[in-house]
Amino acid sequence: MTDLQHDPQHDNLPAINDSVSDPGLPAHLWRPTDVDPRLEKRAERQVASLFVLSMVCAVLFLVSYFALKVGDNPTVFLGSGASNVALGLSFGGALLFIGIGVIQWARKLMDDHEIIEMRHPAASPPEDREATLAALSQGTEESGIARRPLIRNTLLGSVTILLAPVVVLLRDLGPLPGDKLESTVWTQGMRVVRDVVGTPIRAADLEIGDLVNAEPEIIFAVDEEGEHVLEGVELQVAKSKAAVILLRMDPDDNTPGPGRENWSVDGILCYSKICTHVGCPISLNERKTHHLLCPCHQSTFDLADAAKVVFGPAARPLPQLPLAVDADGYLVAQSDFTEPVGPSYWGRDSG
Ligand code: FES
Structure with missing residues (x-):
């Protein structure tokens, strides 16, 4: 079939130069926490609980580090030394609960609205940079970190206490070997x-x-x-x-x-x-x-x-x-x- 022949299948398509109307955005669906203050409060407590769990895991890490024996006769658990398992689970839990808490905070409590971003040249003009800074400030405002001291304080607590395992692990860099590297067991006459x-x-x-x-x-x-x-x-x-x-x-x-x-x-x-x-x-x-x-x-x-x-x-x-x-x-x-x-x-x- 040539371009000039009639194709009945295409009768319903708009002509090439017809404009396509902007379909717009679908109607916004409000989340339960947007419309029910009780659910909002409950979500806030859930997020705070996750941050508290992170703190508990960090404390368990410290307890495991000092309480469980490492060396000649480690207690075996799940096929590995109990110390390794406890340190891995507790530190992993501390990171995991912070991560889940932040995700839940964003999903359930931070402001939820659609954003349209227009295409623009790669180099941002000064006014765009100012707008970005303003958007950041707005984001901070909308995250509610200033309005929700419970979440802010528990997040700060969990992130701060997470530094303790990192600092404690530095202890494993020592002790210095002294003169142990300078000699071996070879002695005169050893076969x-x-x-x-x-x-x-x-x-x-x-x-x-x-x-x-x-x-x-x-x-x-x-x-x-x-x-x-x-x-x-x-x-x-x-x-x-x-x-x-x-x-x-x-x-x-x-x-x-x-x-x-x-x-x-x-x-x-x-x-x-x-x-x-x-x-x-x-x-x-x-x-x-x-x-x-x-x-x-x-x-x-x-x-x-x-x-x-x-x-x-x-x-x-x-x-x-x-x-x-x-x-x-x-x-x-x-x-x-x-x-x-x-x-x-x-x-x-x-x-
Ligand atoms: S260990 Fe690097 S060359 Fe031998």
């Missing part, structure tokens, strides 16, 4: 054992090119309180800080750092397994180049050259553990690391 299985390693067990994940054969630790047996979390923390890799290379390939000429045994070297960038465990070894790659951000260390950084964001070489062999032929440490393991930290080199 190097295979990771997980814990079997000691003879120098003869390793062939050139082998790389083994290893750890100290920890039985005890020595600190300012003397010698004591390590158990549980304390043992796991000690082992994770002291994790090492052992590798064997042709002794002719190795260029020991100054003063480290006797830190290897028949080409067997031992380095910290913790990346000096941000602490990922490393063990991706390229046998031919003796390069060790960190999977997190690709820092690469040359194990044949005192584990110096040859690529990536790490700023320091991997700390090396001086190795020796005990009377039974097993690999042992000559001492602890001579520098802190792991990422850099504020004040690391000040001591």
Whole structure:
């Protein structure tokens, strides 16, 4: 069909240049709270109750933080530590009740009228800005925050008390670690054992090119309180800080750092397994180049050259553990690391 042919289906449509009349807005529907003062008062009390519930949750958060034990033997609840569950539920409740209260306030009590916004150029002229400010003032007036002291005060109370959990959580940034980052449990004569299985390693067990994940054969630790047996979390923390890799290379390939000429045994070297960038465990070894790659951000260390950084964001070489062999032929440490393991930290080199 061409444009000139008659189409009876379109007979009822207005001609193209006919103007379309503005349909206007539908009749305004008043809310129950707009017409019934009793319902309005009830809605006001509901909103205030939600803000009070928020305050109760914030107080429960503080009580949970101090009352529930965190550590070796946490009470388990819903599959998690009771402390975690209580902190999460109480803080979530505090935020949730404030949110619901504000929504109910807007839906039931703030002024309800339709607004027509005309399209206009992007840059607002000064008079529009003044109008915006006036609208903001009007909005504040219409929200009723000045007229409804019960809602205003309970909202202020719930938002203010919500700061307390935030401030209390800052406490978890401490205490400062003191000198705990400066040393590990390695001591003179402590055996190097295979990771997980814990079997000691003879120098003869390793062939050139082998790389083994290893750890100290920890039985005890020595600190300012003397010698004591390590158990549980304390043992796991000690082992994770002291994790090492052992590798064997042709002794002719190795260029020991100054003063480290006797830190290897028949080409067997031992380095910290913790990346000096941000602490990922490393063990991706390229046998031919003796390069060790960190999977997190690709820092690469040359194990044949005192584990110096040859690529990536790490700023320091991997700390090396001086190795020796005990009377039974097993690999042992000559001492602890001579520098802190792991990422850099504020004040690391000040001591
Ligand atoms: S943690 Fe190893 S490169 Fe970032």
